[in-house]
Amino acid sequence: MIAGLSISKNSYQALVLSVLGIALVLIMLLSLSLGAYAIPFSSVLAILGEQFGLSLEGVDRSAANVLLQIRLPRIIIALLIGGGLGIAGAALQGLFRNPLVEPGLIGVSSGSALFAVVFIVLIPGLAGSSNLIQNLGMPLFAFLGGLTHVWAVYQLARTQGRTDTATLILAGVAINALAGALIGLTLFFADDSALRSFTFWSLGDLGASSWSKFPVAISLIGIPSIMLMLEYRNLNALSLGEREAFHMGISVQRVKIKILILSALIVGVGVSLAGMIGFVGLVVPHLIRIGFGANHRLVLPASFLLGAILLNVADLMARTVVSPAELPIGVLTALIGAPFFIYLIFKLNKINS
């Protein structure tokens, strides 16, 4: 019975993760099928099956092209960015010991966007010149921007091993305003087609996703996400407090730096690929905790899966609601996320009073 208890806990976690995984696969299949160019579900399966060596009849070449060259990379990039935002949100909340932390709200995303924009301006003629610099340089520069900002916010808001929510949000507001203004200014003067629009950076857009972005996304979002998942024990200990974590044998400083770097990397690369997409990192870890408890061993991977699901749903809606035009994806995530954020503030106030 004793052994049974721990097994049942493990199998509970496995069950939650597999349900989320199946939901993710289903939403991805649905997303492959729907859009301005509708592809029947059966054709979707046929085209995918063909890729795995099954030769099926009646595969429409133009449908196959849309699906494999346009939709599939977009959906996979959405998976990585959404999952990355979910897990980075969960990890940052754990590190800051504060459930209101979100990469967008505390300024990591806007810091990344600012650095990405500045990078493009600083290196002129980059747009067509070298793919490697653009594909790798900009994400890394965006990561540096995110890291600088998250470090600054962390130092600003921390008092006696805890982060003060009010200072945290205010620091985020200040940094977001400043970064937003600087992005606007840079875009106004630069007038470079490579910079894309202000809307791209502030509200996000997955429309530019292609297979050429995939290697960067999988290596700089996928791998850091897995590394974050392995930090579950440290994040669990940190939820008791930094001092307590130290007493329990955790090298707090090292863990903090590791988590900050990994989160900033995930968010920065995400921003450089698809602009700023808000609130995913706030909503997702919360839903997981409410539904399945606070143990980071489950919260981290489940946040990745739910983030991927949420961003794919949002992207599907962005593509289809005003079809053939597209909504900026950040509009949709904010429509869900902002009211949720207000609800959280109310709830936390009630707990504190």
Added chain:
Amino acid sequence: MLQAEDIHFCIRQWPIVKKASISVNPGEILAVLGPNGAGKSTLFKILAGEISCTRGQVDYNGQNLRALKTQQLASVRAVMPQHSTVSFPFTAREVVELGLPKDSKKNSEKNIREVMELTKVQHLEDRLYQQLSGGEKQRVQLARVLIQIWEKKPFPRYLLLDEPTSSLDISQQHIVLDILKKLKSQNIGVLIVLHDLNLAAHYADRIAIVKDGLIAGVGKVEEVYSEALLSEVFDHPIRLVKDQETQQILVSSNSTFHSDLKISKQAQA
């Protein structure tokens, strides 16, 4: 042995702990007493390794604290701070589980059950920690700390507690101190910061009294407890009486006695 020698700690050249030497032997309970602001908490933090002293050194089993890795330190000592908050909705049992040492997979289930039974929080295991009462939280934290040193080891270990009974009623205070009494027989040295002089007199093998960053007295209860010393250290008249039945020392700090004294002092002046 946990030994601190000549430790000294300043905040902006203001000494909080001055030349303090203190030691805890495995198998004993050492109670640290003293008025608020005497430097008890700072001393506690230095011993726990949270802050390092400006001068002097702390040794765990003969090894310098600075030379020990965080993980090694955690295997020789567990610490219960005064207040701990949990930032996410963990259940009581999950909080206790967080205390499990990294290498203990085998008996973890049994150990968790034992410490939770001992601290009388077994029935709370599925409740959310954040929704527990102050006393329940404190006992869950104690269980969390105990599990870190629960598994028997061939070397002496130490448990440091900063006012672990502050939210507990009388019977629970005794439950906690009885646990510590049992624990010390496992080759564990216990250092406990207390406010209750009677509780300290009843359970501690030795007492250390801290005043203005100095150790004002250390030794067995009978050696340290004197009306003159206690009254001076706490800046409050204290009387010691012997319990007729148990022959134990009882500390009285009756407030009417206090006001009488003040009046008589004023009269003398």
